[in-house]
Amino acid sequence: MKVILRNPRREIEIRGRRRVHGLLAELGLPRESHLVIRNGTLVPGDEELDTDDVIEIRPVISGGM
């Protein structure tokens, strides 16, 4: 699957199927500071992601005050 990461924007390719939680853990990204989006829709932690999915992992922490 294609995974789009942000800040800065970049793309990586992950081989095989994954659950959302598993994918975040594998990339070392905390669940509390990220959302996982597939085709413009949020996907919850136990959702199975397919090999041909395009996934955006969006960080949600902002630093401005």
Add this chain to the structure above:
Amino acid sequence: MKCRTCRGPAIIDLPRHNANFCAEHFLQMCRRQVEKAIHDHQMLNKSDRILVAVSGGKDSLAVWDILIDLGYQADGFYVALGIGEYSEESRGYTERFADERGLKLTVVSLRDDYGYDIPTSSRATGRVPCSACGMSKRHLFDKAAIDGGYDVVVTGHNLDDEAAVLFGNALRWDVEYLARQLPVLPSRNGFPKKVKPLIRLSEREMAAWCVVRGIDYIVDECPIAAGNKHIGFKEALNALEENSPGTKASYYLGFLDRMAPVLAGIAASGADSVTPCTRCAAPTGGEEGSFCAFCRLVERSSTHEPVSVELILKKSRSRKRAQSEVAQS
């Protein structure tokens, strides 16, 4: 995963509520949290004229959207800070949001209207950029609210923002800041009332609100924010949250509930006298006949030759490197 309310397929899991929600019931949960914050802290009335301080980021666009959704009358106010591409993009997101919904947005540009931008003012005054930025924004929000006859200024500070600031204040035991860290600042001495309706909602929830509602916002960070202390506090609190969901909410909301009343006397004793600035008439703590801090900043910054954000970032990076080399040696 199933929605807690309707048992339909969930789109988000919220460990701190020990629940999952579908899109519809997630939005309902968010609206209820905002209504509860507004009600518990007497933030807003339906007849208030509200000015929302918007930045093009998720929180300020979400709070504007939620208030309109709940039937409040809210206009937007945006300050173009002149922080390179980041500012141009964030302005675009803000203007599109307002246009698409037919909402009233006022834009003030530091460069066009006051002759400076944040990188230049940082260099001209020797302040760190966030301090020049925060001071400029505060002054302009206050002025826009007073001049426009608004009853209250709304900002998009969320639970994570407030918990991180609380954490920083408590690490330094800055008792005065702790005493004043409240979600409502009443209007006084010519300053408008200011409220934070998102204090019961996390950052992740606000980003999710935007995705579900189809709100495009600037995901990229202000380049100046990268690696600052505030982000470090948020990461530390999120590490605790991950192991023990609900930690951030009980930390900050428990502070409001049980600690803020204890500190109330200290907050009240800080009510100092003010005089109007001789240039712009804004209330200022300085002596009679003096300029306010904003007018002093404008005077120094607008006569300085423009400085790019890249230059400011290069300087702060090399300063950090020098500090860490000193620390290691």
